[in-house]
Amino acid sequence: MSDVPATLYQAVALRAQVAPILPLAVRDLVLRFGEEVVLDGVSFDLGATGCTMIMGPNGSGKSLLLKLLHGLMQPSAGRVDWGGHAANTVTDRQALVFQKPVLLRRSVAANIDFVLKARRKDAGRRDALLDHVGLSHKASQPARLLSGGEAQRLALARALATDPEVLFLDEPTASLDPASVLAIEAIVGDARNRGVRIVFVTHDTGQARRLADDVLFLQRGSIAEHTRAADFFPEPQSQAARDYLNGRIVV
Amino acid sequence: MGDAFGLAFQLVLSGDADLLEIVLLSLRVSLTATGLACLIGLPIGALVATGHFRGRNAVLIVMNSLMGLPPVVVGLLVYLHLSRSGPLGFLGLLYTPTAMILAQTILIAPIVAALSRQVLEDLHAEYAEQFRSLCLTKLQTVQALLWDARYSLLTVGLAGFGRAVAEVGAVIIVGGNIDHLTRVMTTAIALETSKGDLALALALGIILLVIALGVNAAVQSVRMTAAKQAYV
Numbered sequence: 001m002s003d004v005p006a007t008l009y010q011a012v013a014l015r016a017q018v019a020p021i022l023p024l025a026v027r028d029l030v031l032r033f034g035e036e037v038v039l040d041g042v043s044f045d046l047g048a049t050g051c052t053m054i055m056g057p058n059g060s061g062k063s064l065l066l067k068l069l070h071g072l073m074q075p076s077a078g079r080v081d082w083g084g085h086a087a088n089t090v091t092d093r094q095a096l097v098f099q100k101p102v103l104l105r106r107s108v109a110a111n112i113d114f115v116l117k118a119r120r121k122d123a124g125r126r127d128a129l130l131d132h133v134g135l136s137h138k139a140s141q142p143a144r145l146l147s148g149g150e151a152q153r154l155a156l157a158r159a160l161a162t163d164p165e166v167l168f169l170d171e172p173t174a175s176l177d178p179a180s181v182l183a184i185e186a187i188v189g190d191a192r193n194r195g196v197r198i199v200f201v202t203h204d205t206g207q208a209r210r211l212a213d214d215v216l217f218l219q220r221g222s223i224a225e226h227t228r229a230a231d232f233f234p235e236p237q238s239q240a241a242r243d244y245l246n247g248r249i250v251v
Numbered sequence: 252m253g254d255a256f257g258l259a260f261q262l263v264l265s266g267d268a269d270l271l272e273i274v275l276l277s278l279r280v281s282l283t284a285t286g287l288a289c290l291i292g293l294p295i296g297a298l299v300a301t302g303h304f305r306g307r308n309a310v311l312i313v314m315n316s317l318m319g320l321p322p323v324v325v326g327l328l329v330y331l332h333l334s335r336s337g338p339l340g341f342l343g344l345l346y347t348p349t350a351m352i353l354a355q356t357i358l359i360a361p362i363v364a365a366l367s368r369q370v371l372e373d374l375h376a377e378y379a380e381q382f383r384s385l386c387l388t389k390l391q392t393v394q395a396l397l398w399d400a401r402y403s404l405l406t407v408g409l410a411g412f413g414r415a416v417a418e419v420g421a422v423i424i425v426g427g428n429i430d431h432l433t434r435v436m437t438t439a440i441a442l443e444t445s446k447g448d449l450a451l452a453l454a455l456g457i458i459l460l461v462i463a464l465g466v467n468a469a470v471q472s473v474r475m476t477a478a479k480q481a482y483v
Contacts, residue, residue, distance in 0.1 A: 070384065072380060091384070095384065095385075096384045098381065102377060102378060102380075104378075104395070104399055105399040105481065105482045106399070106482070115385060118391050118395075119385070142480040142481050143481075144481035144482075145480065145481050
């Protein structure tokens, strides 16, 4: 993987200056599926920069929260305020990398070309993006024959091709080997350093320690705590987070 | 029977001019109809596959039902429209290859639409959330689905072609089975069988089967190549 040219992130910086969508304010967010309440009165703020790790046990509502923030789902109640914009009106200024990458039935390069063309971005950025995620040598290969780590890096490159101001990642390194995890983390870390706001769901406490500026810990659809990473890991405030970090079973 | 087979193979191998003319016209009519049916049926299939609208279930029932359109009924409807006293009679298309193409297009467009709807709906279920995340327009979504399902849709086109090239009811009504003008393989087989000329009928039957096998083998080969690259 190579250093990314500074031009790759210029559009992000420009748009963020003209009509910023950050900070984010989430207020009393509720999501119900029938009688079941899966997110219950979630409120928090996210600043304009940095990397927020969302942690918590399975079923705590982490992935659903990402989809609500990204505008892919509508809340049953509450508000997601992106600098005065509703969530579903700023989806094109964000990107989401799914846990299981959905790659088109095309070559690696064509997967990037597709997004650049659909979003009317500079087609010349494809090579730089592939180079950035270390896939230049696989440009002409079928995307769906990539390994898990390569596929996720391609998904990440495709997300970055949209010039996102906010990048959501939903457990992108689940079931990847350590080398692939570090490769993904390096790309995400680079994006954060260049001004892309990162919101990252993970179960991996080591990963959270490496990347997080702040941690939002969910349990049973509610926020157990939202604190700076520097405070969270040595001294979690909630019992649920303490148990989780100590390896006890948290449901 | 044995003599008839012998004569049939002799006709095929000798490259009989009449036989060749019938075969080429059959292919021209059915391939054109398949192309037109794809132009009509694929976008309809894609729109229904990706759309959520009132009455969608009713549309699905109608689409699936139209797959079983009886060729003679289609032939009769096209005949009524193209006959001298019909609304399109002034076009003078009755008993021309164009009328046959029209009838076959009407016959197989619903097949293409209904089968492609199923293929594209399955693919859309896989892609939908990613596409929404990428903020694709409806048109971009449909274009991407059609392209990514191209190898599966080849089979859909093949199903349409198979139906077109093998049907006799519609083309005999609107084409009239006129020698050197609208005689195709199926109508010729029907005529020659009724006349007792089993050799020509069998020769045409053999060619029809060979074409069906050849087209299927070609499509299967393309699909296998695509499958190796995980494009299916």
